[in-house]
Amino acid sequence: xxDIYQTPRYLVIGTGKKxxxxxxxxxxxxxxxxxxxxxxMELHLIHYSYGVNSTEKGDLSSESTVSRxxxxxxxxxxxxxxxxxxxxxxxxxxxxxxxxxxxxxPGTRLTVT
Amino acid sequence: xxxxxxxxxxxTVSEGASLELRCNYSYGATPYLFxxxxxxGQGLQLLLKYFSGDxxxxxxxxxxxxxxRSQSSFNLRKPSVHWSDAAEYYCAVxxxxxxxxxxxxxxxxxxxx
Numbered sequence: 001x002x003d004i005y006q007t008p009r010y011l012v013i014g015t016g017k018k019x020x021x022x023x024x025x026x027x028x029x030x031x032x033x034x035x036x037x038x039x040x041m042e043l044h045l046i047h048y049s050y051g052v053n054s055t056e057k058g059d060l061s062s063e064s065t066v067s068r069x070x071x072x073x074x075x076x077x078x079x080x081x082x083x084x085x086x087x088x089x090x091x092x093x094x095x096x097x098x099x100x101x102x103x104x105x106p107g108t109r110l111t112v113t
Numbered sequence: 114x115x116x117x118x119x120x121x122x123x124x125t126v127s128e129g130a131s132l133e134l135r136c137n138y139s140y141g142a143t144p145y146l147f148x149x150x151x152x153x154g155q156g157l158q159l160l161l162k163y164f165s166g167d168x169x170x171x172x173x174x175x176x177x178x179x180x181x182r183s184q185s186s187f188n189l190r191k192p193s194v195h196w197s198d199a200a201e202y203y204c205a206v207x208x209x210x211x212x213x214x215x216x217x218x219x220x221x222x223x224x225x226x
Contacts, residue, residue, distance in 0.1 A: 006156075033213075042218040043157075043203070058213075090156055099145045099164040100207035102214055104156035 002027040006091050006105035013081055014113055021076045021108045023091035032074040033102060035090040036060060043090065049074055081112040115140040115206050119217035126194050127225045134189040134220050136204030145207040146187040147214065148178055152200045160202075163187065174198070199224040 004025040013019055025032065034047040035058075045058030049068040063085070064078050074093075078085055088109050092102040116139040126132055138144055145164045149157040161172025168180040178189045187204060204217040 040201075040219075040221070043216045045213065048213065092157075099162055100212060100214060101145075101147055101159055101162050102157075103159065104149075106156045107154070109154065 004091060004093055004103055004105040006089075006108050008108060009106060010109045010111075012111045012113060015080075015082055017081050019078050019081055019110070021089055021091075021110070023074045023076070023105060024072050025074075025091075025093045025103075025105075026072065027093055027095065027103060028071075029093035029095040029103075030071065031094045031096075032068065033092040033094075034058070034064075034066060034074070034076050035092065036062065037088045037090055037107075039088070047076065081110075083112045086110060086112050115144070115208065115215045117204050117206050117215055117217035119202075119204055119220050121220045122218070123221045123223065125223040125225060128196050129193050132189075132191045132194045132198070132222070134202050134204075134222070136187045136189065136217060137185050138187060138204070138206045139185065140206055140208070142208070146178075146180060147205040147207070148172065148176070148187075148189050149203045149205065149216075150174075150200050151203065151219075157203060160189070194222075194224055196224045196226065198222060 007022045032049050035043040044060035046062040047066040049055045090107045091105040094102045118137045147162045148160040151157045163170045163180045201219045203219045205214040207214040
């Protein structure tokens, strides 16, 4: 079944650690996105990619980085985690055949202590 | 630039009652409109979408939405709410498959027994 996956679902980590949040999709989509969402708050786009080797920063400034080496894989990395990075991170994808609708993964809840 | 306003931060309804969640958008051309639902700790699930044709669109879980160009609105409705509908609802606007989505700030729905 075509889907979008995020791992880990929950992560508690200490300040200064390097972390990578994984996002993979089996939907054959060319576009992928990362959003940051604080509890009960709106979504903020932090990164997006329209294809392999193409990445752009979103509306919300973020210290994270992304890469897109394979179509199906769009990992997000924080080189040195800080408590201000505590949030939920949502990955999404969309294809050229639709009307721009995005399909979301289950999210990663990150807590930096 | 496109924008979305969801005027109601929180709505409470009794189970079995009807529901209407409001969404107003700002966009210069014909918009692509979406409603998503998010349960606690989960990603967003697409409920329905509109991009052309019949202004009343049907979605999953018994939801429908009506596009009204004159009012720049895309309100979500359900005739009879179930306790499982309690969640956060997001309206979004886009410009087709080549563009990003802009999300509203969300409406939290509480369902009373």
